[in-house]
Amino acid sequence: MSSVSTTPKRTADIVRRTLESEIVSGALGPGERLDETVLARRFEVSRTPVREALMQLTSGGLIEMRPRQGAIVATVTAKQLFEMFEVMSELEAQCAKFAARRMTTTEHEALRNAIEACQAAADKGSADAYYDANRSFHEAIYAGSHNSFLEQQTTALRNRLSGYRRIQLHRGARILSSLNEHKQVLAHILAGDGDSASSAMRGHVMIQGDGFIDLLSSLNLGDSAQSRVGT
Template identity: 60%
Template sequence: MTKHSSTLRETIEEMIAMGELQPGQHLDETELATRFGVSRTPIRETLIQLESMGLVVIRPRRGAIVAELGPQQLVEMFEVMSELEATCGRLAARRMTPEEQHVLLAAHEACKAAVEAGEPDEYYYRNEAFHEAIYAGSHNSFLFEQTRGLYRRLRPYRRLQLRVRNRIGHSYSEHEGVVQAILAGDGDKAAELLRSHVMIQGQRFSDLMASLPQLTKSAA
């Protein structure tokens, strides 16, 4: 993969992850080629790469669309996400350096500022930095890449969750417990709290399902 094609893939991946390209939206190769000032060939190659990541579905004779996740797929992916994050937390509690703990605390404080400002989108970005600090603190590069990859796949849905009433306040409170467990070196507690923090079930699942039309309303 050339540097240019890698950049193109990352750019379109980011547009999908942040909802600029909506689930179910048709991806017109000519329009994308014009937008990025390239030929259709690198666009087609990029869409194939994104299909292999589960972000795009390429349909014979009908072109590509942004992948949509059904309720069962979402539950299954969040289930795996919760276990990956739990493992990251368990390892981070054992392996984080003092410098990495400072990074985690700074990310936690940035989340607090976003909560106090009542800014769910800002909180989303700070929340991502918070979780990545834990992934990095696991000191397991394979786990880091796998967890971050699934996080990116679920970004539109995790972002949507934060728009549910009072969710960012609850999320920050859950972060506080995670931070304290990691700083105390309690890997089992950190894992338990992260698993619960990420998993969607019960009311949280119902809230997410009710919010999904907001994510797809412009895709029609």
């Protein structure tokens, strides 16, 4: 990979995104060591942005920092992944329910703007741009819940699942279906219908049936891990 002339923060983000994609896709397997010096040489950057990228991946749970070993790709089973998405769907559903009751007019406008950004990214067919716009949409709802503890906990788990949520957007027509689901959530929030907003958000986030199987098929979790999910 050639060096990139940009800010240290942007460079760290490029390194993080690349490693995140490789971990989620299975190109970097569980237990594999990520050496700062080797990575700095690979990306043709100093160790500072590499260290920052590894810290971000650690906070997101994709890698672990172990004594005398350094950064190691974390092990995530299919069962653990399913359970995390299950909890995520409930947290986001609660955010949407509160947001429908508590969002201000100004916050409604910000949510509309986030939807417009999602639409623009979808029109371009850019999964990365859509992911960023999608994140803004969800974070606007977290903030609109007006419950700082719920917002913090939801954001923390979302960060943990960010790599897995990103990879979904590269599968089939997921961007368009996601956008339509966003519009349903938006309509319920603007109408002040907390129960419907909650239900729509839960369905939007939760991976079920074919969707979950599709995600598993794109990950290197192993047959034994998949068999522990159940039916």
